[in-house]
Every structure is written in C-alpha cells, then in structure tokens.
Amino acid sequence: MNEEPKFDTLAVRAGQERSQFNEHSEALYLTSSFVFANAAEAARRFSGEEEGMVYARFSNPTVTMLQQRLAALEGAEACVATASGMAAILSMAMALLKSGDHIVVSRAVFGATQQLFGTILARFGLDTTWVPATDLAAYRGAIGPKTRLVFVETPSNPLTEIVDLTGLAGVCRAAGVLLAVDNCFCTPALQRPLALGADLVVHSATKYLDGQGRVLGGAVLGRRELVDEVFKFPRTAGPSISPFNAWVILKGLETLRLRMRAQSENALALARWLEAQSAVERVYYPGLPSHPQFELASRQQAAGGAIVSFEVRGGREAAWKVVDGTRLLSITANLGDTKTTITHPASTTHGRISAQDRAESGITEGLLRIAVGLEDVGDLQADLARGLGVT
Ligand SMILES: *Cc1c(COP(=O)(O)O)cnc(C)c1O
Numbered sequence: 001m002n003e004e005p006k007f008d009t010l011a012v013r014a015g016q017e018r019s020q021f022n023e024h025s026e027a028l029y030l031t032s033s034f035v036f037a038n039a040a041e042a043a044r045r046f047s048g049e050e051e052g053m054v055y056a057r058f059s060n061p062t063v064t065m066l067q068q069r070l071a072a073l074e075g076a077e078a079c080v081a082t083a084s085g086m087a088a089i090l091s092m093a094m095a096l097l098k099s100g101d102h103i104v105v106s107r108a109v110f111g112a113t114q115q116l117f118g119t120i121l122a123r124f125g126l127d128t129t130w131v132p133a134t135d136l137a138a139y140r141g142a143i144g145p146k147t148r149l150v151f152v153e154t155p156s157n158p159l160t161e162i163v164d165l166t167g168l169a170g171v172c173r174a175a176g177v178l179l180a181v182d183n184c185f186c187t188p189a190l191q192r193p194l195a196l197g198a199d200l201v202v203h204s205a206t207k208y209l210d211g212q213g214r215v216l217g218g219a220v221l222g223r224r225e226l227v228d229e230v231f232k233f234p235r236t237a238g239p240s241i242s243p244f245n246a247w248v249i250l251k252g253l254e255t256l257r258l259r260m261r262a263q264s265e266n267a268l269a270l271a272r273w274l275e276a277q278s279a280v281e282r283v284y285y286p287g288l289p290s291h292p293q294f295e296l297a298s299r300q301q302a303a304g305g306a307i308v309s310f311e312v313r314g315g316r317e318a319a320w321k322v323v324d325g326t327r328l329l330s331i332t333a334n335l336g337d338t339k340t341t342i343t344h345p346a347s348t349t350h351g352r353i354s355a356q357d358r359a360e361s362g363i364t365e366g367l368l369r370i371a372v373g374l375e376d377v378g379d380l381q382a383d384l385a386r387g388l389g390v391t
Contacts (some may be wrong), residue, residue, distance in 0.1 A: 007073065007189070012254045015068030017061060017131070024318045026065055030249040032056045041232040056243065058235035061340070070209070072226035073108040074201055076233045078227035080234065081246055085184065085204025086112050087239035088218030092180060092202060093117070096226070097123030097231040097388060102146040106133040106163060108156035108361060109182065110204075111349060117151075131159045134293065138166060143175045152180040154191075155297070157229055157233055158309040158345050159362050160284045160292040166301060169197025178226075184208070187259040190285075197347065207336025210252040211259050215245040259374065264303035267372040271308045273381050277386040279318070281366065285311040304370045307335065309345075312388065316365040319344050323368065325387025328379060335371030340380055342370050 019027055023285035034053035053059045053371065063081055071079040082088040093116070099101065105117055107130045117128045129148070131138040131157070133156050150172050154163035154299035165181065172179040180200040181193035187208045193201050203209060205217035218241070222232045234240045264287065271285035284292070286297035287304025297304065312318045323331055323344055333343045343349060350363045359366075372380070385391075 001095065008191040008257060010069070010072040011256055014072035015065040019067060026250055027059045027062065027160040028155065028249065029243055031060075034059070039339045057240050058231070060243045060246070061242055062243040062250065063246040066250045067219070068201075069250060071221055072252065073256070074183070074190070074221045075192055075194050076201065076227075077224040078220035079219055079221045080227055080231045080236055081205070081217060082234055083218065083239045083241050084216040085202070085206055085218040086116065088114060088115055088202045088204070088220050089182070091233040091239060092200060092220050092230050093121060093126070095230040097126060100146065102144060102150060103147045104129050104131055104138065104139055104142045104147060105150075106131060106156065108133050108159065109151070109153045110157065110159060111281045113182070134162050135348070136164060136167050136171060140171050143171070143177060147174055147175070147177050149178045151180045151182070153185070155185050155286055155305060155307065156369065157307065158284070158349075160286050160291070160305075160307060160309060162286055162295055162300065163299045163362070165193055165196040165198060173197065174201075177233040185305050185307060186301055187256060187260055189257040190264070190305060191300060194222065196300070200331065205249045208260060209256065210249050211256065211338060212252065213334060213337040213339065215248045217241050217245045217249045238250045260306070261303060262374055263306035263372055266374070266377045267306045267308050267387055270370065270372055270380055271304075274308070274310045277388055277390060279312055279390070281311040281313050307369065308372060309367060309369045311364055311366045314367065316344075316346065316368060319366050319368050322384060322387030326383045328375065328383040329370070330367075337371065340370060340373035340375055342368060343371055350352070356371055
C-alpha cells in the first residue's frame with residue numbers, strides 16, 4: 001500500500017507546525033522579530049549554524065508553513081514565498097541572473113513580467129528574446145551561449161495557448177539552461193511543471209492560491225539548491241510576504257483543488273454554450289476539442305482551467321455591449337477569484353501596446369476574456385446572453 005499522502009491530504013495538512021498550545025488551525029504569528037535565550041544562541045542563529053526564527057524579513061513560522069504546504073503540492077524540494085507574484089519573478093531573476101545574461105521568454109506573458117524583463121532589467125544588462133509560446137523550434141533557435149533561462153506561462157493570457165512543457169524541458173536540458181514556468185493559471189491542482197521537467201515554478205498567489213481576491217503573495221519553487229539561491233534576494237532586499245497574507249493563502253490552499261475543479265467545470269460549460277452562440281465568432285478554451293492544442297492540454301493539465309476567451313462578431317462595439325450588458329459579472333481585469341470577472345483586453349490589459357502588435361498576437365477588438373468563478377453557470381449565461389442579443 002502506498003503510504004505517501006495524496007494531494008487532497010497535503011492541501012489541508014502539509015507543513016503545519018503546532019505551538020505549545022496545540023491549536024487545531026494554523027496559527028498566525030504577527031511578530032517582526034524573535035527573542036534568543038542567550039548571546040550564544042543569538043550568534044548561532046545569525047550565523048545560520050542553528051536553524052530557527054530571527055527576523056520576519058526572512059523567517060516567520062506562518063510563512064514557513066505556507067512554503068512547506070505549497071512545496072508539497074507542487075512536488076518541490078523547497079519554496080520561498082514573496083510579497084507578490086512580481087516579487088517572486090524579480091527575486092528569481094535577481095538571484096539567478098547577472099548583467100550580460102540572455103533569457104528567452106514566451107511572448108504572451110503577464111504585462112508586468114514583460115515590463116520587468118524588457119524595460120527594467122534591460123537597463124541592468126539583461127537581454128531578452130521573445131518567442132511565440134507554442135513554437136518549440138523558436139525556443140531552440142533563440143538559445144545561445146549567453147542564455148541562462150527560459151521563462152514561460154501556460155496557458156497563455158488571454159488566448160490560452162499551451163506550451164509543451166515536456167518538449168520544452170527537453171530543449172532546455174539539452175542546451176543546459178534553466179526552465180522556469182509561471183504556473184499561476186493552472187496551479188498545482190491542474191498542472192505540475194516540475195514533474196514535467198521544469199527547474200523552477202513561480203506563482204502569483206494573489207490569484208487562485210488565495211482564490212478569494214483578498215491578499216497579494218507569490219512564491220518560487222524548485223530544487224533546494226536553486227531556491228536557497230533565490231531566497232538570498234528577498235532575505236536581503238526585502239520583498240518578503242506579510243505573515244498575515246501567508247496565513248490567508250495557507251488557508252486558501254485547503255480548498256484549492258475543489259475550487260479549481262468546480263471553476264474548470266463552470267468554464268467548460270460556459271465555453272460550450274458560447275461556442276453555440278451565433279454572435280460568437282470563436283472560443284478559446286483548452287478544454288474544448290476545437291482548441292488547436294486540445295490533445296496536449298488534455299495530457300498536460302487535469303482540466304482546462306477557469307479562463308475562457310471569445311471573440312464576438314462586430315468588433316469593439318459588440319464586445320463593449322456584452323461587457324456593459326452584464327449585471328452579475330465584475331468588470332475588472334483581475335482573475336483567480338470565486339467571483340467571475342470579464343475584461344476587454346484590447347482596451348485594458350493590452351491597451352498600451354500598438355494596434356499592430358495587438359493584431360499580430362491575436363488580441364482583436366472583438367475579444368473578451370472571462371475568468372470564471374463559482375456562481376451558478378446558468379446565471380452566468382443569462383448575464384452574457386443580454387449583451388450577445390440571445391433571446
Ligand atoms: C497576476 C499575475 C502575476 C503577477 O502577480 P502579482 O501578485 O499581481 O504581483 C504574474 N503572472 C501571472 C500569470 C499573473 O496573472
């Protein structure tokens with residue numbers, strides 16, 4: 001019999017350390033520093049000779065519990081939690097890269113990630129090549145002697161393109177470069193990139209890991225030697241997670257798989273319904289057989305996830321009519337919440353890139369993105385039906 005605890009058990013149990021009071025639920029330690037028994041213990045803690053809490057920029061028992069639980073769920077040796085998803089990506093880059101290094105990044109990554117690599121870190125001598133997310137030959141061709149890291153997001157936002165992680169891990173291994181995957185959209189409940197050969201996983205815990213839109217957080221996970229290196233950056237530079245935020249996310253993980261499964265089911269039902277509407281030109285959802293990478297997505301992910309994009313006939317005017325016709329859906333670019341959200345990427349998240357770049361990356365004027373939550377799917381359909389002119 002296999003005695004290793006399964007995912008659902010780890011989600012509610014892994015990492016918990018009880019205090020002297022033997023509390024049932026995980027304790028929240030709101031303290032910025034810790035006291036030592038004597039001068040010698042202080043010296044040992046500071047030198048790292050002895051494990052233990054020192055100062056909340058780099059140690060707190062609630063944060064440790066979150067890191068251990070998340071590591072168990074991702075199948076990682078180690079995890080460092082950070083103040084936000086961007087703090088996780090920044091910490092990874094600052095710890096593992098240096099001036100003169102080259103990285104290869106899938107083109108459709110989160111906007112702030114594009115800005116971080118392409119503008120801010122470029123000023124410090126980091127060179128980035130952007131490649132189409134699904135084109136393995138393009139990654140192989142872009143890797144050169146100075147390449148240190150390949151960074152991808154899958155499924156991509158908003159068009160849900162799927163990166164073949166097993167294939168890309170093979171390309172990276174052959175070239176001797178690290179593969180980092182932003183696993184924000186799937187979470188370990190649906191996709192485990194480390195098991196598919198990735199070296200690092202990064203998270204915006206702000207999204208599905210919290211799951212209820214309450215706090216910011218992030219994490220970097222992987223082999224201990226890599227995560228120990230990454231940890232040096234937040235430890236020294238300070239984009240560390242608040243113990244309160246860590247506690248909220250720790251509790252969010254307990255329902256992660258239930259939420260991801262239910263939200264994926266809602267998303268699939270909504271995607272099927274949208275595909276049947278004459279006002280809808282095209283639906284992008286990895287769980288639909290019409291998705292060009294349906295086979296790959298079915299192999300790589302346990303479900304399609306909760307992001308559904310679709311194109312309405314009639315361009316911006318028709319798309320805005322759908323947005324403005326909603327009464328239930330939240331009009332916001334946020335995602336990863338139990339509350340369903342709708343956004344028009346061309347005029348919001350992707351509004352600052354040129355019309356030509358937008359067109360090339362498939363962000364048309366008629367495109368809408370929905371991050372499906374936990375409401376009744378019939379209510380969601382009724383809310384969209386008004387703007388789509390369905391009677
Ligand atoms: C939101 C998001 C981030 C950034 O996370 P923050 O917690 O907002 O800093 C990074 N990657 C993806 C895919 C995201 O959706």
